[in-house]
Amino acid sequence: MKKWMIGSLGLVLVLSSCVSQKKYADLESKQRETQDLLNSATVKLNSCLEDKATADARLKTLEEQNAFLKANNQELINNMGDLTTLTSKGADNLEKSLESLQEKDLTIRRLQDAVTRRDSVNLSLVQSLKGVLGNLDDEDIEISVEKGVVFISISDKLLFRSGSYNVTSAAKTVLGKVAQVVNNKPDFEFMVEGHTDNVPYRSGVLLDNWDLSVKRATSVVRVLQNDYKVDPARMTAAGRSHYIPLVSNDTPDNRAKNRRTRIVVLPKLDQFYDMIEDGMDDPEINR
Template sequence: MKTRNIIVAMVLPFMLISCVSSKKYKTLQSQYTDSESRAKSLESSLSTCNSDKATLTSQKASLENENGLLNKRIEDLQSQNAFLKENSTQALSQLESMSVISKQQSESIKQSMENIGAKDAYIQTLQQQMAYKDSLNMALVMNLKGAIGNMDDKDINIKVDKGVVYIDISDKLLFKSGSYTVTDKAKAVLGKVAMVLKNQPDIEFMVEGHTDNVPYHRDVLLDNWDLSVKRATSVVRILQKDYGMTPAKISAAGRSEYRPLVDNNTKEGRALNRRTRIIILPELDQFFKLLEPAAKK
């Protein structure tokens, strides 16, 4: 029994030492593992910091470059501002000089502006009266075309040109070749024209005779002048005697070959140039009477 106790007493310390050393080992091993884990974490943080540092360094360089450009822009703007201030001072000085002139002339300028306003109003009235006159001319043209009916455009043409109504009748319709006697067919056409014109008692008109450039001489007619006048007066007599047109409102004229519509070098061209033209004369007296009220304002 003693021997057993002695052996237990001897072995127990060794067993206790062995237990304590194993615990400490495990603790140290755990601490080492934690340290290793923290080291790895720190290494990762260091890498991230280095990357952030590189990014910040690049951004810093970019900002420094932008700052340099902005400083240059500021210098340029300051230079421009100084230039504008200098010019503004000169401009103000000039305006001050001009203001003296404008004060001296203000009444004259005011009067001029009033005159311009009055002229603008007069021009507007004139334009209105011109438009009114044009509308009357167009109505007259439409009445003439309606009265004459479906005539060949080669024989008769009615138009408005520059505010004047023209009625062109070919000599093929009005006269036989080399004659100044109006044909029966033409008399019917002249009767329709007279019917419209008689409804406008205040208008005046002129009958013009036109020829081609082929020389003409027969009986009492010496040349194309004589022929053109004779044809115009023949038409005037028909309008007066047959259709009761007031002779005081009619004029007759001969233009000979000197107002051609086209070149006389072709047969067709010469046929177009041989014509009688009735011109509705502008009623200038009545037109200016319309403007008198506006002119007095």
């Protein structure tokens, strides 16, 4: 056995000594080239593995995004159905709102038309009153329009003697002229208001300024009814005592101004509503 091994080693040595130096160098060069190729392949492999890992991660992200978009798309589809329903309801509500606005606009125009007609009638009434009462002193009688209502204010000194509620003869002439106008305006009602100063009053059965203001109002109403045939159903008598003064009651002249009888002329409510209903048929209103 030992002899065989020794012989083999000897043979190897002999063969090795037979390989030329050039071939050895070539083999060594090829080995280096192969090693370089292996190293390059290893680098490329590692790079490919990294790219693959990146691509896998991106694929997973895209898959997740795709799943999210699918779910979101379905939700949008569902919402579109709800939105269609809401849009339909919104359109109905909008149409109803527009109809309501049109109705309100029409109502406003009808009211404006009625107010315009009322103001025209009031202007005619004022002109008529000033026409028949034009020669009177402005301090004795005043005609005005406030908030669509005609006021005729007659001083106390023209209507009554001091402390009395009996209408004077001169005042009856004035009331006759007022009656002439109001009798020609059957569509109006009016209220006669008695006003006093703040000096306490008591005489006979009258207890105070309340009683005096009411008695003066009823006296005027009776003259209009009995002497000038004004329909009593159109009249109201009212006493305001001294609680609505025109000026302060601090001087005799001011107290004289506060002692007055006021006739408030206003259209009948049903007549005013008739004006509104007439406006409903007006083509200028309904166009």
